Amino acid sequence: xxxxxxxxxxxxxxxxxxxxxxxxxxxxxxxxxxxxxxxxxxxxxxxxxxxxxxxxxxxxxxxxxxxxxxxxxxxxxxxxxxxxxxxxxxxxxxxxxxxxxxxxxxxxxx
Amino acid sequence: xxxxxxxxxxxxxxxxxxxxxxxxxxxxxxxxxxxxxxxxxxxxxxxxxxxxxxxxxxxxxxxxxxxxxxxxxxxxxxxxxxxxxxxxxxxxxxxxxxxxxxxxxxxxxxxxx
Numbered sequence: 677x678x679x680x681x682x683x684x685x686x687x688x689x690x691x692x693x694x695x696x697x698x699x700x701x702x703x704x705x706x707x708x709x710x711x712x713x714x715x716x717x718x719x720x721x722x723x724x725x726x727x728x729x730x731x732x733x734x735x736x737x738x739x740x741x742x743x744x745x746x747x748x749x750x751x752x753x754x755x756x757x758x759x760x761x762x763x764x765x766x767x768x769x770x771x772x773x774x775x776x777x778x779x780x781x782x783x784x785x786x
Numbered sequence: 787x788x789x790x791x792x793x794x795x796x797x798x799x800x801x802x803x804x805x806x807x808x809x810x811x812x813x814x815x816x817x818x819x820x821x822x823x824x825x826x827x828x829x830x831x832x833x834x835x836x837x838x839x840x841x842x843x844x845x846x847x848x849x850x851x852x853x854x855x856x857x858x859x860x861x862x863x864x865x866x867x868x869x870x871x872x873x874x875x876x877x878x879x880x881x882x883x884x885x886x887x888x889x890x891x892x893x894x895x896x897x898x899x
Contacts, residue, residue: 680828708886719790720829720876720890727886762828772819772842772885776828 678703680765682777689753690785697748697780699737699763708766709739709746710774715759723748723761733757753784789813790891792877798897804865807894809877811858817841817885818860820852821876823893829876835860836882864896872898 679702689695701707711723724732726739726746737748746763763777789812799805811818817836821829831844835854849865858879864871874895878888 710886719892720878722887725886764828766886772817772834773831773844774819774821774829774888775831776821778826778828 678707678765678767678775680763680775680777682761682763682780684780685778686781686783688783688785691755692752695750695753695757695782695784697761697763697782699746699748699777701744701746701763701765703744703765703767705767709737710764710766711735711737711746711748712762712764712776713759714762720762753782755784755786758782758784790877790879790889792875792891792894794894795892796895796897798899799867800899801867801869803867803898804863805867805896807862807864807875807877807896809860809862809879809891811860811877811879812889815879815881815889816858817880817882818854818858819878819880819888820860820862821878822846822871823874823876824870825873832862867898869898872896 681700709726713723714720735750762779764774791810793808819834820832823829833843834841838854851863853861874893876893877891880888
Protein backbone atom coordinates (compact mmCIF):
# COMPACT_ATOMS: atom_id res chain seq x y z
CA UNK A 677 0.00 0.00 0.00
CA UNK A 678 1.17 3.52 -0.66
CA UNK A 679 1.13 6.42 1.72
CA UNK A 680 1.99 10.12 1.45
CA UNK A 681 2.93 12.18 4.49
CA UNK A 682 3.06 15.95 4.66
CA UNK A 683 4.30 16.65 8.18
CA UNK A 684 3.34 20.32 8.29
CA UNK A 685 -0.31 21.34 8.26
CA UNK A 686 0.61 25.01 8.29
CA UNK A 687 3.68 26.88 7.04
CA UNK A 688 4.13 30.62 7.29
CA UNK A 689 6.97 32.59 5.70
CA UNK A 690 7.70 36.16 4.77
CA UNK A 691 7.78 37.42 1.20
CA UNK A 692 11.20 36.88 -0.33
CA UNK A 693 12.15 34.10 2.06
CA UNK A 694 12.88 30.58 0.86
CA UNK A 695 10.15 28.03 1.29
CA UNK A 696 10.22 24.25 1.47
CA UNK A 697 7.12 22.10 1.76
CA UNK A 698 7.94 18.61 2.86
CA UNK A 699 6.57 15.40 1.40
CA UNK A 700 7.55 11.86 2.29
CA UNK A 701 6.12 8.76 0.75
CA UNK A 702 5.91 5.07 1.36
CA UNK A 703 5.81 2.75 -1.63
CA UNK A 704 7.87 -0.30 -2.47
CA UNK A 705 7.97 0.21 -6.23
CA UNK A 706 8.86 3.14 -8.48
CA UNK A 707 6.33 5.87 -7.86
CA UNK A 708 5.41 8.95 -9.80
CA UNK A 709 5.15 12.01 -7.60
CA UNK A 710 3.17 15.19 -8.09
CA UNK A 711 2.42 18.46 -6.39
CA UNK A 712 -1.11 19.83 -6.65
CA UNK A 713 -2.10 23.33 -5.52
CA UNK A 714 -5.37 24.92 -4.55
CA UNK A 715 -5.51 28.69 -4.42
CA UNK A 716 -8.27 30.42 -2.48
CA UNK A 717 -11.67 29.86 -4.10
CA UNK A 718 -10.14 27.93 -6.98
CA UNK A 719 -10.13 24.26 -7.81
CA UNK A 720 -7.34 21.81 -7.29
CA UNK A 721 -4.78 21.93 -10.10
CA UNK A 722 -1.55 20.21 -11.00
CA UNK A 723 1.54 22.26 -10.17
CA UNK A 724 4.32 19.95 -11.24
CA UNK A 725 5.33 16.31 -11.66
CA UNK A 726 8.70 14.78 -10.96
CA UNK A 727 9.12 13.11 -14.36
CA UNK A 728 9.07 16.46 -16.11
CA UNK A 729 11.88 17.94 -14.01
CA UNK A 730 10.27 21.28 -14.62
CA UNK A 731 10.09 24.52 -12.72
CA UNK A 732 6.63 26.01 -12.45
CA UNK A 733 6.08 29.47 -10.95
CA UNK A 734 9.60 29.22 -9.55
CA UNK A 735 8.86 25.97 -7.70
CA UNK A 736 10.98 22.85 -8.11
CA UNK A 737 10.82 19.42 -6.55
CA UNK A 738 13.35 16.61 -6.67
CA UNK A 739 12.51 12.99 -6.08
CA UNK A 740 14.91 11.49 -3.54
CA UNK A 741 14.36 7.75 -3.61
CA UNK A 742 16.90 7.14 -0.84
CA UNK A 743 15.01 9.37 1.57
CA UNK A 744 11.63 8.66 -0.07
CA UNK A 745 10.97 12.37 -0.27
CA UNK A 746 9.66 14.85 -2.82
CA UNK A 747 9.99 18.23 -1.16
CA UNK A 748 8.71 21.34 -2.93
CA UNK A 749 11.03 24.33 -2.91
CA UNK A 750 11.08 27.94 -3.98
CA UNK A 751 14.00 30.28 -3.29
CA UNK A 752 11.96 33.47 -2.93
CA UNK A 753 8.33 33.18 -1.86
CA UNK A 754 5.71 35.56 -3.20
CA UNK A 755 2.38 36.53 -1.62
CA UNK A 756 0.52 34.91 -4.52
CA UNK A 757 2.07 31.58 -3.54
CA UNK A 758 -0.26 31.44 -0.54
CA UNK A 759 -2.36 28.34 -1.08
CA UNK A 760 -3.00 24.77 -0.04
CA UNK A 761 -0.41 22.36 -1.41
CA UNK A 762 -0.94 18.62 -1.77
CA UNK A 763 1.69 16.03 -2.54
CA UNK A 764 0.39 13.01 -4.46
CA UNK A 765 1.75 9.65 -5.52
CA UNK A 766 0.82 7.37 -8.40
CA UNK A 767 2.13 3.84 -8.33
CA UNK A 768 4.14 2.90 -11.36
CA UNK A 769 2.85 1.14 -14.44
CA UNK A 770 -0.79 1.34 -15.37
CA UNK A 771 -2.05 2.19 -11.90
CA UNK A 772 -4.57 4.96 -12.17
CA UNK A 773 -4.98 5.87 -8.52
CA UNK A 774 -3.58 9.06 -7.02
CA UNK A 775 -2.81 8.93 -3.30
CA UNK A 776 -2.76 12.37 -1.70
CA UNK A 777 -1.21 13.69 1.47
CA UNK A 778 -3.25 15.76 3.88
CA UNK A 779 -1.89 19.02 2.53
CA UNK A 780 0.10 21.99 3.79
CA UNK A 781 -1.39 25.47 3.97
CA UNK A 782 1.28 27.95 2.96
CA UNK A 783 0.89 31.57 3.97
CA UNK A 784 3.31 34.14 2.60
CA UNK A 785 3.22 37.31 4.65
CA UNK A 786 4.08 40.74 3.22
CA UNK B 787 -10.50 27.49 -15.69
CA UNK B 788 -11.01 23.97 -16.99
CA UNK B 789 -14.28 22.68 -18.35
CA UNK B 790 -15.06 20.20 -15.57
CA UNK B 791 -18.35 21.03 -13.90
CA UNK B 792 -20.15 19.40 -10.99
CA UNK B 793 -23.69 19.59 -9.69
CA UNK B 794 -25.09 20.35 -7.26
CA UNK B 795 -22.63 22.57 -5.41
CA UNK B 796 -24.11 21.76 -2.01
CA UNK B 797 -26.43 19.06 -0.76
CA UNK B 798 -27.95 18.11 2.57
CA UNK B 799 -29.24 14.58 3.15
CA UNK B 800 -30.24 12.50 6.13
CA UNK B 801 -28.74 9.21 7.23
CA UNK B 802 -30.00 6.26 5.21
CA UNK B 803 -30.94 8.28 2.14
CA UNK B 804 -29.42 7.91 -1.29
CA UNK B 805 -27.63 10.64 -3.28
CA UNK B 806 -26.52 11.15 -6.88
CA UNK B 807 -23.75 13.58 -7.74
CA UNK B 808 -23.03 14.62 -11.30
CA UNK B 809 -19.91 15.57 -13.22
CA UNK B 810 -19.42 16.85 -16.73
CA UNK B 811 -15.91 16.15 -17.93
CA UNK B 812 -13.67 18.40 -19.95
CA UNK B 813 -14.25 18.07 -23.66
CA UNK B 814 -12.30 15.17 -25.16
CA UNK B 815 -11.41 13.61 -21.82
CA UNK B 816 -12.34 9.96 -21.73
CA UNK B 817 -11.43 9.09 -18.18
CA UNK B 818 -13.14 10.33 -15.03
CA UNK B 819 -12.11 9.78 -11.43
CA UNK B 820 -14.01 10.51 -8.24
CA UNK B 821 -12.45 11.51 -4.95
CA UNK B 822 -13.80 12.06 -1.44
CA UNK B 823 -12.21 14.83 0.59
CA UNK B 824 -13.13 14.91 4.25
CA UNK B 825 -12.47 18.06 6.24
CA UNK B 826 -8.77 18.53 6.88
CA UNK B 827 -7.79 15.61 4.68
CA UNK B 828 -6.44 15.17 1.21
CA UNK B 829 -8.62 13.74 -1.55
CA UNK B 830 -9.18 9.97 -1.35
CA UNK B 831 -9.62 7.98 -4.54
CA UNK B 832 -13.05 6.34 -4.86
CA UNK B 833 -12.98 4.93 -8.40
CA UNK B 834 -12.24 5.69 -12.01
CA UNK B 835 -14.27 5.12 -15.17
CA UNK B 836 -13.03 4.64 -18.69
CA UNK B 837 -15.20 3.76 -21.68
CA UNK B 838 -18.21 3.56 -19.38
CA UNK B 839 -16.68 0.84 -17.23
CA UNK B 840 -15.12 0.96 -13.79
CA UNK B 841 -11.37 1.00 -14.30
CA UNK B 842 -10.22 0.76 -10.72
CA UNK B 843 -11.49 1.30 -7.23
CA UNK B 844 -10.18 2.59 -3.94
CA UNK B 845 -11.05 1.39 -0.47
CA UNK B 846 -14.75 2.27 -0.54
CA UNK B 847 -17.72 -0.05 0.08
CA UNK B 848 -20.08 -1.18 -2.71
CA UNK B 849 -22.71 1.34 -1.69
CA UNK B 850 -20.51 3.81 -3.57
CA UNK B 851 -21.20 3.24 -7.26
CA UNK B 852 -20.87 5.17 -10.46
CA UNK B 853 -21.76 5.53 -14.07
CA UNK B 854 -20.05 7.07 -17.07
CA UNK B 855 -22.07 8.05 -20.10
CA UNK B 856 -21.06 8.14 -23.79
CA UNK B 857 -20.67 11.91 -23.62
CA UNK B 858 -18.12 11.38 -20.80
CA UNK B 859 -20.36 12.80 -18.13
CA UNK B 860 -20.45 10.79 -14.96
CA UNK B 861 -22.46 10.11 -11.82
CA UNK B 862 -21.48 9.08 -8.33
CA UNK B 863 -24.20 7.31 -6.38
CA UNK B 864 -24.06 6.68 -2.67
CA UNK B 865 -26.68 4.48 -1.01
CA UNK B 866 -27.55 4.18 2.66
CA UNK B 867 -25.81 7.40 3.58
CA UNK B 868 -23.83 7.51 6.80
CA UNK B 869 -22.75 10.53 8.81
CA UNK B 870 -19.12 9.90 7.81
CA UNK B 871 -20.04 10.35 4.16
CA UNK B 872 -20.17 14.09 4.81
CA UNK B 873 -17.37 15.46 2.65
CA UNK B 874 -16.42 17.31 -0.50
CA UNK B 875 -16.73 15.06 -3.54
CA UNK B 876 -14.39 15.86 -6.39
CA UNK B 877 -14.57 14.75 -9.96
CA UNK B 878 -11.47 14.80 -12.15
CA UNK B 879 -11.18 14.11 -15.85
CA UNK B 880 -8.16 13.19 -17.90
CA UNK B 881 -7.03 11.64 -21.13
CA UNK B 882 -6.31 7.95 -20.75
CA UNK B 883 -2.90 8.62 -22.31
CA UNK B 884 -2.09 11.33 -19.75
CA UNK B 885 -3.72 10.36 -16.49
CA UNK B 886 -1.16 12.30 -14.51
CA UNK B 887 -2.81 15.52 -15.63
CA UNK B 888 -6.16 15.34 -13.93
CA UNK B 889 -8.45 18.33 -14.25
CA UNK B 890 -10.57 18.76 -11.15
CA UNK B 891 -14.05 20.12 -10.82
CA UNK B 892 -15.06 22.50 -8.04
CA UNK B 893 -16.65 19.72 -6.02
CA UNK B 894 -19.98 18.97 -4.40
CA UNK B 895 -20.19 19.45 -0.65
CA UNK B 896 -22.40 16.80 0.92
CA UNK B 897 -23.67 17.06 4.47
CA UNK B 898 -25.34 14.03 6.01
CA UNK B 899 -27.44 14.70 9.12
